[in-house]
Amino acid sequence: MVYSHGMPSDYEDWREAGNPGWGWAEVAQSYSRFERRVLEDGSSSGDGPLWVCNRDADYHPVKRHFLEAASELGLRRATDVNGADPEGVGGYNVTTRRGWRCSASVAFLRPALRRANLVVRSEAVVKRVIFQDRRAVGVEYERNSSAGQAAARAEVILAAGAIGSPALLQRSGVGPGTLLSSLGVDVVYANDAVGGGLQDHLGVNYYYRAAKPTLNNVLGNWPGRISVALRFLMSRSGPLSIGVNQFGGMVRSTPELPRPDMQLYFNPISYSAELVERRELFKPDPYPGFILGFNSTRPSSTGRVDIASSSASVAPVIRPNYLSSEKDVADVIAGARLIGRLQETSAMRSLIAVAPPFDPSQATEDDILGDFRRRAASVYHPCGTCRMAPETDTGVVDPSLKVYGVDALRVVDASVFPNITSANTNAPSLMVAEKGADIISSA
Ligand SMILES: Cc1cc2nc3c(=O)[nH]c(=O)nc-3n(C[C@H](O)[C@H](O)[C@H](O)COP(=O)(O)OP(=O)(O)OC[C@H]3O[C@@H](n4cnc5c(N)ncnc54)[C@H](O)[C@@H]3O)c2cc1C
Numbered sequence: 367m368v369y370s371h372g373m374p375s376d377y378e379d380w381r382e383a384g385n386p387g388w389g390w391a392e393v394a395q396s397y398s399r400f401e402r403r404v405l406e407d408g409s410s411s412g413d414g415p416l417w418v419c420n421r422d423a424d425y426h427p428v429k430r431h432f433l434e435a436a437s438e439l440g441l442r443r444a445t446d447v448n449g450a451d452p453e454g455v456g457g458y459n460v461t462t463r464r465g466w467r468c469s470a471s472v473a474f475l476r477p478a479l480r481r482a483n484l485v486v487r488s489e490a491v492v493k494r495v496i497f498q499d500r501r502a503v504g505v506e507y508e509r510n511s512s513a514g515q516a517a518a519r520a521e522v523i524l525a526a527g528a529i530g531s532p533a534l535l536q537r538s539g540v541g542p543g544t545l546l547s548s549l550g551v552d553v554v555y556a557n558d559a560v561g562g563g564l565q566d567h568l569g570v571n572y573y574y575r576a577a578k579p580t581l582n583n584v585l586g587n588w589p590g591r592i593s594v595a596l597r598f599l600m601s602r603s604g605p606l607s608i609g610v611n612q613f614g615g616m617v618r619s620t621p622e623l624p625r626p627d628m629q630l631y632f633n634p635i636s637y638s639a640e641l642v643e644r645r646e647l648f649k650p651d652p653y654p655g656f657i658l659g660f661n662s663t664r665p666s667s668t669g670r671v672d673i674a675s676s677s678a679s680v681a682p683v684i685r686p687n688y689l690s691s692e693k694d695v696a697d698v699i700a701g702a703r704l705i706g707r708l709q710e711t712s713a714m715r716s717l718i719a720v721a722p723p724f725d726p727s728q729a730t731e732d733d734i735l736g737d738f739r740r741r742a743a744s745v746y747h748p749c750g751t752c753r754m755a756p757e758t759d760t761g762v763v764d765p766s767l768k769v770y771g772v773d774a775l776r777v778v779d780a781s782v783f784p785n786i787t788s789a790n791t792n793a794p795s796l797m798v799a800e801k802g803a804d805i806i807s808s809a
Pocket of ligand 1: 367368369370490491492493525526527528530531534678745746747748778779780781790791792793795
């Protein structure tokens with residue numbers, strides 16, 4: 367539910383990479399068309415379907431320690447984390463409406479279900495795009511073990527995400543020629559860039575025992591859980607109406623940097639992960655605790671997504687190539703050092719009862735890297751695998767999101783990002799959808 371545009375300069379980079387119309391001034395207009403910004407006092411601006419709420423007042427009181435620690439280090443305080451100058455620490459905006467998650471489905475899809483010209487086929491897996499010559503004329507899908515087809519009078523639009531869209535293009539014959547031929551896929555248009563350019567945020571958390579009560583004190587025991595459940599049922603408020611990622615922001619690890627290089631998280635909860643079948647289940651620790659975490663805002667490592675078979679039932683191979691650039695390795699050290707400095711502030715020292723098992727304030731660079739390589743995890747922000755770029759520059763789609771080399775086919779999702787944005791990627795994905803819809807309807 368964390369909602370962040372990222373930095374305006376992220377989009378200036380999109381534009382400067384040869385994508386006219388995608389600079390900050392233009393994308394800010396798209397954002398404002400679908401957002402309804404709800405402030406702490408309940409007042410709102412904008413009348414878009416997506417509720418973006420400032421819930422700072424509901425965030426846990428231990429936030430005071432984080433904000434004071436950031437101020438001790440001279441980090442900026444963000445006045446509006448989604449404004450024109452979002453740098454600094456603050457409470458994360460969340461996409462909630464009257465206490466419930468306001469997802470893309472709730473905000474955009476459900477209201478559109480009333481339209482006579484919309485049919486939704488759920489539980490359907492698209493196997494490939496159907497081409498006549500090089501024109502996309504429909505898709506083949508499988509649903510409840512039976513095959514189906516959907517024909518397109520005008521265009522086919524893929525929105526299968528940064529893993530699904532390149533895989534679908536490759537299965538349909540648009541992708542690296544040698545790979546496709548080796549898997550028996552007829553090549554419609556050979557383009558090595560399809561599936562390349564994968565970027566993601568790789569982050570790590572440090573778990574502290576707290577000297578003061580945190581969310582663990584309510585979510586870690588049954589009486590507390592029952593009280594927050596009742597509160598949610600009665601008034602749609604309290605911890606169950608917000609997220610655990612409460613405070614943080616985009617900051618500079620050293621003031622000399624031209625722009626924020628780190629995204630911070632301060633969560634007033636700590637938990638251990640338990641593997642239940644293939645899914646991790648998080649259980650709040652039975653003592654007060656909190657998390658400090660970071661990830662590099664703009665990692666430069668790129669990876670690939672490639673199909674391993676022509677069959678839609680075989681998962682593609684994801685090679686993120688994390689930490690494959692010197693910059694990204696240096697960012698890990700800078701991020702851990704920043705957490706170490708935060709930890710050493712007097713505001714944070716008065717909150718910490720026990721330092722984390724791996725203490726970044728005391729560790730050597732080698733140890734920091736070793737720990738990061740062992741424990742770091744995806745922040746789930748894959749993007750860039752059908753990169754929007756001039757064709758001559760490893761592009762998959764042009765600035766109107768049309769796939770190069772074929773007709774009547776577009777991609778509209780996080781896979782088209784020319785570069786990863788500095789924070790969470792849901793907001794930019796929704797912006798791409800809004801702007802993509804504009805481009806398509808005015809074509
Ligand atoms: C656990 C988790 C937590 C996250 N939390 C946040 C957060 O707090 N804030 C934030 O900003 N971002 C968050 N993100 C990232 C955010 O969800 C993504 O950036 C965003 O959803 C990307 O949108 P998309 O449309 O590109 O892809 P998706 O939302 O992934 O949509 C693609 C859809 O296509 C479907 N699909 C794929 N292949 C096929 C096929 N062959 N046939 C039919 N359907 C197909 C998929 O099932 C999926 O529904 C989180 C991600 C995860 C996984």
